[in-house]
Amino acid sequence: xxxxxxxxxxGAAALSFPAMAWAQAGGEKKFVLVxxxxxxxxxxxxxxxxDPDYARVRRQLALDNPLRxxxxxxxxxxxxxxxxxxxxxxLLPVHACATAYRERSHFDAQNVLETGxxxxxxxxxGWLNAALAADANxxxxxxxxxLSAQAPLVLRGPAPVATWSxxxxxxxxxxTLTRLLSLYERTDPALATALQxxxxxxxxxxxxxxxxxxxxRAPSALARVAANFLKQADGPTAAVLExxxxxxxxxxxxxxxxxxxxxxxxxxxxxxxxDELGPTWRNTVVLIATEFGRTAAPNGGGGTDHGTAAAxxxxxxxxxxxxxxADWPGLAQSALYEGRDLRPTTDLRALIKGVLxxxxxxxxxxxxxxxxxxxxxxxxxxxLLRA
Amino acid sequence: MPDLEAAAIAANRFxxxxxxxxxRAIAADPRGWLKAQFSRxxxxxxxxxxxxxxxxxxxxxxxxxxARRLRNGNGERIERQAERQGxxxxxxxxxxxxxxxxxxxxxxxxxxxxxxxSAAITTDTPARERAVHFWSxxxxxxxxxxxxxxxxxxxxxxxxxxxxxSRFADMLLASTKHPGMLxxxxxxxxxxxxSPMAQRREGRxxxxxxxxxxxxxxxxxxxxxxxxxxxxxxxxGQADVQALAAVITGWTYDRPRLREYITDTPGxxxxxxxxxxxxxxxxxxxxxxxxxxxxxxxxxQGERALADIAAHPSTARFVATKLARHYIADxxxxxxxxxxxxxxxxxxxxxxxxxxxxxxxxxxxxxxxSKFKRPEEYAISALRAANLRELPPGAAAAAxxxxxQRVYAAPGPDGWSDRAESWLSADLVYKRIEFAQTYSExxxxxxxxxxxxxEQVLGPMFSAESRQAVSRAESPAQALALLFASPEFQxx
Numbered sequence: 001x002x003x004x005x006x007x008x009x010x011g012a013a014a015l016s017f018p019a020m021a022w023a024q025a026g027g028e029k030k031f032v033l034v035x036x037x038x039x040x041x042x043x044x045x046x047x048x049x050x051d052p053d054y055a056r057v058r059r060q061l062a063l064d065n066p067l068r069x070x071x072x073x074x075x076x077x078x079x080x081x082x083x084x085x086x087x088x089x090x091l092l093p094v095h096a097c098a099t100a101y102r103e104r105s106h107f108d109a110q111n112v113l114e115t116g117x118x119x120x121x122x123x124x125x126g127w128l129n130a131a132l133a134a135d136a137n138x139x140x141x142x143x144x145x146x147l148s149a150q151a152p153l154v155l156r157g158p159a160p161v162a163t164w165s166x167x168x169x170x171x172x173x174x175x176t177l178t179r180l181l182s183l184y185e186r187t188d189p190a191l192a193t194a195l196q197x198x199x200x201x202x203x204x205x206x207x208x209x210x211x212x213x214x215x216x217r218a219p220s221a222l223a224r225v226a227a228n229f230l231k232q233a234d235g236p237t238a239a240v241l242e243x244x245x246x247x248x249x250x251x252x253x254x255x256x257x258x259x260x261x262x263x264x265x266x267x268x269x270x271x272x273x274x275d276e277l278g279p280t281w282r283n284t285v286v287l288i289a290t291e292f293g294r295t296a297a298p299n300g301g302g303g304t305d306h307g308t309a310a311a312x313x314x315x316x317x318x319x320x321x322x323x324x325x326a327d328w329p330g331l332a333q334s335a336l337y338e339g340r341d342l343r344p345t346t347d348l349r350a351l352i353k354g355v356l357x358x359x360x361x362x363x364x365x366x367x368x369x370x371x372x373x374x375x376x377x378x379x380x381x382x383x384l385l386r387a
Numbered sequence: 388m389p390d391l392e393a394a395a396i397a398a399n400r401f402x403x404x405x406x407x408x409x410x411r412a413i414a415a416d417p418r419g420w421l422k423a424q425f426s427r428x429x430x431x432x433x434x435x436x437x438x439x440x441x442x443x444x445x446x447x448x449x450x451x452x453x454a455r456r457l458r459n460g461n462g463e464r465i466e467r468q469a470e471r472q473g474x475x476x477x478x479x480x481x482x483x484x485x486x487x488x489x490x491x492x493x494x495x496x497x498x499x500x501x502x503x504x505s506a507a508i509t510t511d512t513p514a515r516e517r518a519v520h521f522w523s524x525x526x527x528x529x530x531x532x533x534x535x536x537x538x539x540x541x542x543x544x545x546x547x548x549x550x551x552x553s554r555f556a557d558m559l560l561a562s563t564k565h566p567g568m569l570x571x572x573x574x575x576x577x578x579x580x581x582s583p584m585a586q587r588r589e590g591r592x593x594x595x596x597x598x599x600x601x602x603x604x605x606x607x608x609x610x611x612x613x614x615x616x617x618x619x620x621x622x623x624g625q626a627d628v629q630a631l632a633a634v635i636t637g638w639t640y641d642r643p644r645l646r647e648y649i650t651d652t653p654g655x656x657x658x659x660x661x662x663x664x665x666x667x668x669x670x671x672x673x674x675x676x677x678x679x680x681x682x683x684x685x686x687x688q689g690e691r692a693l694a695d696i697a698a699h700p701s702t703a704r705f706v707a708t709k710l711a712r713h714y715i716a717d718x719x720x721x722x723x724x725x726x727x728x729x730x731x732x733x734x735x736x737x738x739x740x741x742x743x744x745x746x747x748x749x750x751x752x753x754x755x756x757s758k759f760k761r762p763e764e765y766a767i768s769a770l771r772a773a774n775l776r777e778l779p780p781g782a783a784a785a786a787x788x789x790x791x792q793r794v795y796a797a798p799g800p801d802g803w804s805d806r807a808e809s810w811l812s813a814d815l816v817y818k819r820i821e822f823a824q825t826y827s828e829x830x831x832x833x834x835x836x837x838x839x840x841x842e843q844v845l846g847p848m849f850s851a852e853s854r855q856a857v858s859r860a861e862s863p864a865q866a867l868a869l870l871f872a873s874p875e876f877q878x879x
Contacts, residue, residue: 107532121606124799149814150791153798163814168789169821176824176865180872183856188874190811195820197813300462 028137029318029359030230030284031238032273033128033154034266037110038247040290041304042311043342044259046093046324049074053331060253061298069093073324078263081271085315089322092314092384094351096329098292098344104306106247109291114154116349116372127371129157131356132238134366144238145229147222155240162236164201164225166216171202204228208276219243219269227276230284237360241269246290250301270315282317285359285385289348295340296331307341312348318359320386325351346381353380389414395846396752397421399879400714402513404768405844421746424512425552425739431544432506432516438499441541441566442643442654442661448537450648451492468645478649492537496530499540500784500794507767508775515551518742520763521713522558523547525706526615527802528567530795535571538658539795542567545658555706555736556697559615563693564662566640568607572800577604579636579670603670608632610800616696618705623677630676631696635689637669638662703732709805710741715750716757717806723750754848756878759807762790764879765819769871772844773830786822791815820872827867837866841873848875 047063048054050072055062066074067083073093075082085091101112101120108120116127132143144161146152155161177199184192208224219241226239245262252259266288274281293310309329314321329335329343337343349372356362356371357380368376391410397417398405405413413420430436439447456462457479469479507516523543530536546565550558562568569575578585580602608631612623640661643654664686673682679695681688696702707728711719730744731737745751760768766787784794791810797803804810831837837857841849853873860866870876 121799124801149789149818150798163812165814167818167821168785169818169825172820172824172868173865175861176868177820179856179860179865179869180820183852183869183873187850187852190807191816191874191877194811194813194816198817201813202817 028283029237030277030280031128031355031360032226032230032284032286032316033238033240034269034286034288035110035113035152035154035240035242036246036266036288036290037242037244038106038290039109039292039294039306040246040310041248041252041259041294042095042097042290042309043293043296044252045076045079045263046095046311046313047074047076048072048095048328048331051328051331057296057331059298060302061304069324072328073326076260076263078260079267081267082313082315085270085274086322090315090317090319092319092321093324093326094312094314094346095324095326096309096342096344097289097312097346097348097351098309099348101292102308104292104308106291106306111153113289113291113348114152116154116352116375118374122373124153125157126152126154127352128154128238128240129159129161130366130371131360131362132161133157133159134362134370135237135360137361138237141234142236144240145226145236146240146242147226148240148242152240152242155238162197162201162229164205164229166205166221201229204232219265220272223269223273224276227273227280231277231280243269248294248303249299249305250303252298252303284316285318285355286313286315287352287355288313288315293342296336296342297340308337309342309344312351314351314355314384318385320384325381325384347378349375349378350381351384353378354382354384356380358382358385390417391846392754392848393417393752394420395844395848396754398513398844399768399848400751400758401746402517403507403510403764404513404771406771407774407840407843410843410846418746421514422743424515425518425742427552427739428549429512429515429552431548432502432510434502434506434509435544435548438502438540438544439495439653440655441538441545441658442656444495444537444541444654445566445661446643446647446652446654447492447495449643449645453645453648465645472645474645474649478646496537497781497784501781503540503543503794504763504767504770504783504787508770513771517764518551518738519543519548521710522551522738524797524802525709526558526562526568527797527800528565528571529797529800529802531793531798532571535567538567538570541658543795550738552739552742553737555702555731555738555741556694558738559611559697560690560693561659562615563607563611563635563689564638565658566661567658569638569640569662572607572610573604574607574635575639575642577607577632577636577638578602578668579633581672582636582668582670584665584667603629603632603636605629605632608635611693611696614801616705617699617701618708621699621701621705627676630674630681631689631692633670633672633674634676634681634692637665637667638686638689639665639668697736700732703728703736706741707731710745711748711750712805714745714758715748717808720750723748756848756875758879759811760877760879761803761805761810762787762792762815762819763794765877766790766822768844768876768879769823769826772840772871772876773826773867775826775830786825790818790822819877820868823871824864824868827871828864831862831864831867833863835863835867837863837870840867841870841876845875850875 047066049066065077068074069086082091099112100118101109111120114126115123117123132138142162143159144155146155146163149165151161151163181195184195205225208228222241229235230239248259251257277284289312290310292308294304294307299305327345329345353367391414394410394414394417397413397420401421453465456465510516528535528539528542530539542565546561605628609628613619617623641663671683673680676692681692707724710727711723715723727744731741734740766783787794841857857866857869860869
């Protein structure tokens, strides 16, 4: 156990040692949740190019140069790392997937996505925290970490969690921090623990390889920080990243459009996470999910409006990937939900349950009650993980 | 004998921290200084009084959202409204190109937050401001819900502020009738299943794929019982939630018409004046709530039910517990809760008398710093200590948001947590230190004496260790930063 002072004196360099030692030990299971806030256009991210109605319905939104996965599905051309992972059997795209929510409010939909309750505002804590609380193997003092100033709803609950976020304000000088830590240690242990935790977290964040990451808030930068939290000795089991800007009501197409930009950032973020996790990637599952999908057809502004089912992605060394999981509902007018949206055929909770059960070994009893309340009828999807 | 310790407690535990040189004046009679701030009526601070009326906020928001929908090619609903209301395409184009509206709306939100913070910094009745903020957090209306984004400031000013030294029942009624609350907790969409409106809508096709609300929406009724009055375990069940939801069906507000967005008439009515009882949406009949029957009587049915809920013993206990948690300790002593609850009940829910019971609690005057300031309290007390009276608009709000508390945008209807564990996390403590350093650098000049400021605003609470750390700082800015980051400045 390193003393506080030693970490303080030696700074970031001291922390890489336990991380490496842990990686060699082979390590425990890790889970990363990436929330895409605003409603991902799943038909752009994972295009059903083999559907007979695809070109007719999608019109100008039909992809140029899609990255083919199989006869039916292709990735958006910006998702080049996704394609590599797919070829390495470390990516499992899922289509026509939705939560239990069937209306079209971001606010309510994100609430359902995060609480795991069947209705908006069913409770004020999240399914991931409940899962971490139920995880008998969790070792870290903090079970989860959010790469945001405050833990998102999905990570709120009884299990202790950490937060870290890049700051808009200039960093205090190390001299000021040293003086404060010394004052806190003499007079206020709770503040001392908090400040020490922040200094450790900042050291981990500094340790991440930021070359080429761009801004501190870029997904790839945050992914590297998340990886450093996860791979440290007794680090948290789960990390949550939140990406905003998916509410593409307008001008969705184009090389430099907002959707292409966001997808590239997501793609870079996933690659950075894998790179920074190193050997821990082997024991990691990443879930990328959104609150709802968007309308199947473009609207008058070249974008799409709030819809229902979307695509989700599982990635990681622990995933049995290289295939698309979908009970494809089709894009024919009669197949669309309420005549406008991709019809949901896979319950997102079934997907998450499958991961939590097989990866974190969470009991079915917990999955049906504390994690996803009133979800007995939603069976865990089997076979998502590498045997 | 002036009591500086009691003065420091009065200023910090009950107020927003002291201005330099304020403690000596308070020390003559700390309890009296606090009680004098709760006169029955008091005009709002000038910054707050200058803000536009609730109706104007609604209009600004309506313009903004309509313009945004049209711009985003998501304007079918607006276009249908235009057709119904006889608004021409040309007029509609005016709306969609009027970028001013959008800018105005943003500025309006920033101005309202700035006014709240500025009033708290400059006021001579900081304990009253704290109470206003306590109650507007108790009755949370949050900009985190997009439909309510414009409404928290006028809700606070119109439904909360007038009642902080009068009756709880009046505040409950004002809150429940304000458009802010009616929108935030969806009651304007609640339609009695047996009401004429529901019958009319039955079988009518849905337009544009949007779901029309057709039944009871229990959201507001549930939160009234759970968060505003009785509290969890306060003796109500699901049937009571449904009964309350039924008796307040038809409680809605005058929604602005599209034409008003375009003609740009300023809205002058307060939120309270916008309340409307819509008989057609009201669920007819008698309902039994908490064992009492309420006969059909239009809006009076719900008013009577709310008056009885406000007078319920569980409400006294729930409100007393929240007050004691806010002013005394995260886990407040049972004796203090009982005394405050008894005074609340005996006075018929008189909030001035209830506040006096909190002030008279001996548990509130112990020198242990039992509370960790929330980010907004923390920032305001630092700015008061520095005697910084003017801030660039938006700067303080951004800083407080970075410390984890977005003003007027609590994550849920239960408002901001009043427990240290929610705020004393690594990341949030670090961001407080960043705030302390950033503002100290902005404020500190060579002649700023941080030790003297510490003595002036913390009095005997300024510990020997902190005083030593501040006095040994390498620069005036670092000294001030250490003062603001010291434990006794972050706690109260």
